[in-house]
Amino acid sequence: MLAAVLGTGQTQHRTRRTDVSMAGLCREAIDRALIDAGVEWPQIDAVVVGKAPDLFEGVMMPELFLASSLGAVGRPLLRVHTAGSVGGATANVAATLVRAGVHRRVLAVAFEKQSESNAMWALSIQPPFTAPIGAGAGGYFAPHIRSYIRRSHAPGHIGALVAVKDRRNGALNPYAHLRQPEITLESVQASAMLWDPVRYDETCPSSDGACAMVIGDQAAAEASGRPVAWIRATAMRTEPTFFAGKDHVNPRAGFEAAQALWQAAGISDPLEEIDVAEIYVPFSWFEPMWLENLGFAEAGHGWKLVEAGETRIGGRLPVNPSGGVLCSNPIGASGMLRFAEAAMQVMGRAGEHQVEGARVALGHAYGGGSQFFQMWVVSSS
Amino acid sequence: MRRLRTCFTGRVTAPPLSAPLNISFDYTRSLGPVLGPFMTGLRDRRVLGNRTADGRVHVPPLEYDPATHAPVTDLVEVRPTGTVTSWTWTDRPLDGQPLDRPFGWALIRLDGADTALLHAVDAGARERMHTGMRVRIRWASERTGHIRDIACFEPGADSADRAEAAGEPVTIMTTPIRLSYTHTTSEDESRYLRALAEGRLLGQRCPVCRKVYVPPRVCPADGVPTEEEVTVRDHGTVTTFCVVNVPFAGQRLDPPYVVAQILLDGADIPIPHLILGLPADRVRMGMRVAAVWRDPASWTTSPENIEHFRPTGEPDSPYESYQEHL
Amino acid sequence: MSTPEVAVVGFAQAPCLPSAGTTSGVETLVPIFRRALAEAGLDRRDVDFWCSGSSDYLAGRAFSFVNAVDAIGAYPPICESHVEMDAAWAFYEAYVKILAGEAQTAVVYGFGKASAGVLRRVLALQLDPYVAAPLWPDSVSVAALQARCALDGGIVTERAMAEVAVRSRADAAGNPYAQVFGDFDVDALLAERYVADPLRVHDCAPVSDGAAALVLAGGDRARQHPRRAWISGVAHRVDPPGLGERDLTLVPSATAAGEAAGLRGALDVIELHAPFTHQELLLRAALGVGERVRINPSGGALCGNPMFSAGLARIGAAAEEVMSGRARRAAGHATSGPALQQNLVCVLEAS
Structure with a gap:
């Protein structure tokens, strides 16, 4: 059975959205999604909520207290949590509910209100009997970036090129947390080296934000007066955080998810056939790494697409025209923002950051220790 | 009386190690356009509910109308007195509860409201609690715009307290959350930790893939317990690393310092650890390192027995020898 | 269906x-x-x-x-x-x-x-984080408020609650995975102290x-x-969060889930996820469980309540009744949240 994104909505993402409660944050995104989809509350059959760790907000299963505000009372309500990939997983679960013929229209919403606590604190709670190595948030990923550079012989400025591109794209996105039209290669390279080889301007912010979308079946899509984003294929893969022989640079779970995705979408050459990609890039160097993992480039060659400017808007494969995770990072919503931007692009509703003629788009999310992968391909027809 | 069954499984060893895990954070909750005025009202000794489209007055207020889904903007002040609609009794209060002596929990419908608020009642004795009893708010002496500005309720039919408008609107409330857990390790991990207390590094080999895990664990690739014990050397190779230049909460060393993945000789999975004893910018992938142990007199069942790793001065390992571990 | x-x-x-x-x-x-x-x-x-x-x-x-x-x-x-x-x-x-x-x-x-x-303190964090959780109302007290409503409404009695405990513990004697089991006397249980009036130890899951x-x-x-x-139907629903917003003696989400799952019709067995005795009685009413339906042959959550798998275990126990041939048609129920806020019903059949 077919499923389509009927509409999307998101909040203004900021370090602290002290003007709203958790319910208010979610509803800002939901109300925009309902308007964008042209859907009224009574037409919603079920609600799927996605969020990363409950310790961020200090509420155990917050969907319970939010049930009424999210319009879920009397309806089925699911709460997904698959670490950083959760926003993507939430959209995929909603798509499955529609594709199974269980529901006609499902509301999916993902959020994180990180200013209620401190994500660094929540993620670095040290259980007893473990060594207090103390590397901090970027300390987990920086060594793997070093491995990538060693393996691919990528020049040192590739990460900075990605940061410049994404931050300038973010300046085109009215919802983005960081909007830096003036950023340059030099300014990124002059920013502080936090976790060598990762510089300050190459890292994502901590944001409050939410994203919502309405996913409907064929009848709902056809009843919509506006263009929709047809969900051509979804894919997910998981592998353990650590195991002997784990490839942290090019994880097999991501590679296999992408291969399954392309096959299900009938895509044989993703670089040719995908018009725009929203890829989960929390540290700039992950753009070339994921380009390889996703099969847009051979292993070791992803950085060449970046260096050639092919991932800019107007390039061969525009990547993260929204500005991506590097510009807005409400963790629980970050994955859904990628999926939503892919839909917005093929619906022609991406505003200033619209990629001309985008008809087929990728949404990608990952989480944990590069181990949970969620993806979809959406198209305009 | 409850009877309990016990079950013994696996090999007989000392019980698994466990230790306290305490988490604590003062959460800052931004309140928005409905809860903000409600908390501001409590600071000023007023209780504000709100009215939904069906005419019902809700205390505590609802942010969105359950029927129309619209924001509920019609604020209504209600009385600080009310009626208990349900109750229970607590003989031994838990940490963080409103009173530290026996008290009642109650659902209380304030006069002027159609819904009930959950709070504590300082009734003195269980026998004084009953459904339908009349109670009034006992305000906290110090009020900040928080549900705990209501210290509790107390028996009584009327209230002489007067509201006092004071200060700026409340937009954020702070809520401390402190929880205590006992963290329990597995038998494998406990054996590893007990070996560490003797200055030994213990690995275990997966019976399926034959890989050696340090610390020992269920093989994540095969989903089977690792069993065969393998002693691993405290020398190894740096596979990859990062230089930490950034200060953050809870840090123990002054930046810059190096956190590396170290593949111990005889192991098939690297462990993270500190590399000290040379400038951070001299650390290399492939560098040979050795553990620097603390004074044996201080050894416990803890990975902290190894203070850090230091360079051995041996020639670097070739890239091919560790490239499968990146 | x-x-x-x-x-x-x-x-x-x-x-x-x-x-x-x-x-x-x-x-x-x-x-x-x-x-x-x-x-x-x-x-x-x-x-x-x-x-x-x-x-x-x-x-x-x-x-x-x-x-x-x-x-x-x-x-x-x-x-x-x-x-x-x-x-x-x-x-x-x-x-x-x-x-x-x-x-x-x-x-x-x-x-x-x-x-x-x-556990009962941790579960306070499921309540509204602005107006309820900062008071740390423990989950047993919250359940007790619900039980009181049911007693005041004449829907349950403390004796009927104790009878649920006695039946559950007797049935759990045949369940090797149960934590609490054995033969107990209703009057002896009713002579015990309250842990959170009107709940006694036997009213609460371990x-x-x-x-x-x-x-x-x-x-x-x-x-x-x-x-x-065979799964002939599964459905779940959620009720409003505010404890003072809803009639705690009704469980509309369970009723709606049961209807959507096709629970109506002859049923041999139902496994109800009721961590408190009064909740079994409320659920029986909400789901329209008839007199001839066998309830919780496993002993239910009152005899072993592994958090986050107890609801699944109810479905598993109901499925085992069907797979073993003891039942033609069985149902499993799961609950989540304070005072039965969220409910799921699964109907299982032999063919």
Whole structure:
């Protein structure tokens, strides 16, 4: 059975959205999604909520207290949590509910209100009997970036090129947390080296934000007066955080998810056939790494697409025209923002950051220790 | 009386190690356009509910109308007195509860409201609690715009307290959350930790893939317990690393310092650890390192027995020898 | 209801114990995966989809479910998802995935070490974080407020509640996984002290560490299997969160879920996820459970309540009734949240 994104909505993402409660944050995104989809509350059959760790907000299963505000009372309500990939997983679960013929229209919403606590604190709670190595948030990923550079012989400025591109794209996105039209290669390279080889301007912010979308079946899509984003294929893969022989640079779970995705979408050459990609890039160097993992480039060659400017808007494969995770990072919503931007692009509703003629788009999310992968391909027809 | 069954499984060893895990954070909750005025009202000794489209007055207020889904903007002040609609009794209060002596929990419908608020009642004795009893708010002496500005309720039919408008609107409330857990390790991990207390590094080999895990664990690739014990050397190779230049909460060393993945000789999975004893910018992938142990007199069942790793001065390992571990 | 397309073909659980296992759950899960898959006649490599339910707040750590994947042996990579809910809702996600044709087989599992913290205090964090949780109302007191409403409304009596406990504990004597069991006398129980008036110890589920795993198969994969319980319907709903906003004696979400799952009709057995005695009585009314239906032959959650797998275990226990031939038609129920806020009903049939 077919499923389509009927509409999307998101909040203004900021370090602290002290003007709203958790319910208010979610509803800002939901109300925009309902308007964008042209859907009224009574037409919603079920609600799927996605969020990363409950310790961020200090509420155990917050969907319970939010049930009424999210319009879920009397309806089925699911709460997904698959670490950083959760926003993507939430959209995929909603798509499955529609594709199974269980529901006609499902509301999916993902959020994180990180200013209620401190994500660094929540993620670095040290259980007893473990060594207090103390590397901090970027300390987990920086060594793997070093491995990538060693393996691919990528020049040192590739990460900075990605940061410049994404931050300038973010300046085109009215919802983005960081909007830096003036950023340059030099300014990124002059920013502080936090976790060598990762510089300050190459890292994502901590944001409050939410994203919502309405996913409907064929009848709902056809009843919509506006263009929709047809969900051509979804894919997910998981592998353990650590195991002997784990490839942290090019994880097999991501590679296999992408291969399954392309096959299900009938895509044989993703670089040719995908018009725009929203890829989960929390540290700039992950753009070339994921380009390889996703099969847009051979292993070791992803950085060449970046260096050639092919991932800019107007390039061969525009990547993260929204500005991506590097510009807005409400963790629980970050994955859904990628999926939503892919839909917005093929619906022609991406505003200033619209990629001309985008008809087929990728949404990608990952989480944990590069181990949970969620993806979809959406198209305009 | 409850009877309990016990079950013994696996090999007989000392019980698994466990230790306290305490988490604590003062959460800052931004309140928005409905809860903000409600908390501001409590600071000023007023209780504000709100009215939904069906005419019902809700205390505590609802942010969105359950029927129309619209924001509920019609604020209504209600009385600080009310009626208990349900109750229970607590003989031994838990940490963080409103009173530290026996008290009642109650659902209380304030006069002027159609819904009930959950709070504590300082009734003195269980026998004084009953459904339908009349109670009034006992305000906290110090009020900040928080549900705990209501210290509790107390028996009584009327209230002489007067509201006092004071200060700026409340937009954020702070809520401390402190929880205590006992963290329990597995038998494998406990054996590893007990070996560490003797200055030994213990690995275990997966019976399926034959890989050696340090610390020992269920093989994540095969989903089977690792069993065969393998002693691993405290020398190894740096596979990859990062230089930490950034200060953050809870840090123990002054930046810059190096956190590396170290593949111990005889192991098939690297462990993270500190590399000290040379400038951070001299650390290399492939560098040979050795553990620097603390004074044996201080050894416990803890990975902290190894203070850090230091360079051995041996020639670097070739890239091919560790490239499968990146 | 159309022809069922998905069946339960295997189930296993860990014994419910007051304190057992690691905080991560890995070592507890390994043997129950093995047993559930053996019962289903599947190799772990034949499983198309894995889905789990657990809670970070049970373990006191962010991402506590991530480790549990190690118990699967997840390399080469697998299709896997997780809900921060009782695993009964992971069961629902897996069921829908099979219905959608995205998988033919699935393993659903739940786990948790409820004894790691002070469970009834931890569960206060499920309440509204602005107006209720900062008072730390513990989950037993919250249930007691609900029980009081039911007593005041004349819907239950303390004797009827004690009778639920006596029946459950007697039935649990035949359940090797139960934590509390045996022969008890109603009058003796009623002579005990209150723990949270009107609840006594026997009215409350014990704190249990445990885990459960259940295997699903769709279409031909299910038909090939000699031992199966067809799922004729599953549905779930949620009620408003405010304890003072709803009539705590009614459980409209359970009623609606039961109707949507096709619960109506002759039923041999129902496994109700009622962590408190009065909740079983409220659920029986809300679901319209008739006098002739056998309730909780396993002893139910009152005799072993492994958080985040107890709801799944109810479905598993109901499925076992069907797979063993003891029942033609059975139902499993799961609840989540304070005072029965969220409810799921699954109806299982022999053919």
